[in-house]
Amino acid sequence: MPAPCVVPFFEPLRVRGTRHRLRRALRRGRHLPAVLLALAAVALAVGGGGPRPEAPATAVAARARPPVVVRPVSVPVRIADAATVRLLRPGDRVDVIAAPNSTLGGAGEARVVATGARVAEVPHPGETRSDGGALVVLSVPRATAAALAGAGVTSQLAVTVC
Template sequence: MDPVRPRGTDPVGPPGTDPVRPPGVDAPPICEVPQFAPVHVRGGRYRLRRLTRHKRRAVAAGLAVTAAALVAAGPGDAGRARGHPTGAPPSTSAASPPSPYPSPLPSPRSSSSSLRGRGAVEMVAAPVRIADAATVRLLRPGDRVDVIAADGGSEGRVVAAGARVAEVPDFAATETGALVVLSVPRATAARLAGAGTTARLAVTLC
């Protein structure tokens, strides 16, 4: 048997050889780690700047699209969106139910008074006796005629110009002429009545 060696002793080999060490003591001795300069990755700062630039461009593009949408909407839509009422008030005619009773028609007296108040000419029906009964039979309601008074001279005078024929009575023809009803202003009717008492009246179609 091999003699027991005390701990911490190495066996001594033959001369000229390294002593045999026990297992676990072959590690090199501890030495100090030298100082190294920090390692910088090339392009890292450039990549960060490029990423930031892309983000800024995306934010600017989003703001531009939002501004274009607001301009296209117009100030009216923006005002309605904020709760401001529009310029025209809401119509209440559609909400109110229709009345079952018809609206009363204006009376003829009120209509004529309103026309006089507006400066319209008041028309009256004036019966006029025309000397030539055959000429009266040619007239029809709605025709326009000029009434001419002949006082016995060579030239007649126009008493009414452009008078509208309102009615042609069938039984009014006599030896002294025939009646025709004309729609003329009140002043013209007065002139026709005065001329019929002193002159013979004739008509010409307009």
């Protein structure tokens, strides 16, 4: 039978809380981890994850209104350059630009008629006009559809892909 092991006497371990670790790290010169830990604590304290204070009843009533839903409508638009239209696919977002038509006596600068319009339909290959234009169906809000239809009569329309 082996001889019993003798365990030497040692002082009990004293575990301090986490607040002492930050001080100890600063004393030892390990500033970066200590600073990061302090910044994280400040961010949590400022951001607050706890419950928010109750808002006055008038503010709650104002927020209770349902948002206004703008339903898009489809509008056919004749784009002057058919080669550009061949680059488009349904679902693409485009900006529509109206340039004054010089053959109709139009003068002025080009202007943006619609931003972020969704392409609903594109023509099949070979479905272009003799002047090179192509018809594209866009999905836009009703007010924008009226502006596009009006601009298509007096201007040449072009698109840029968003």
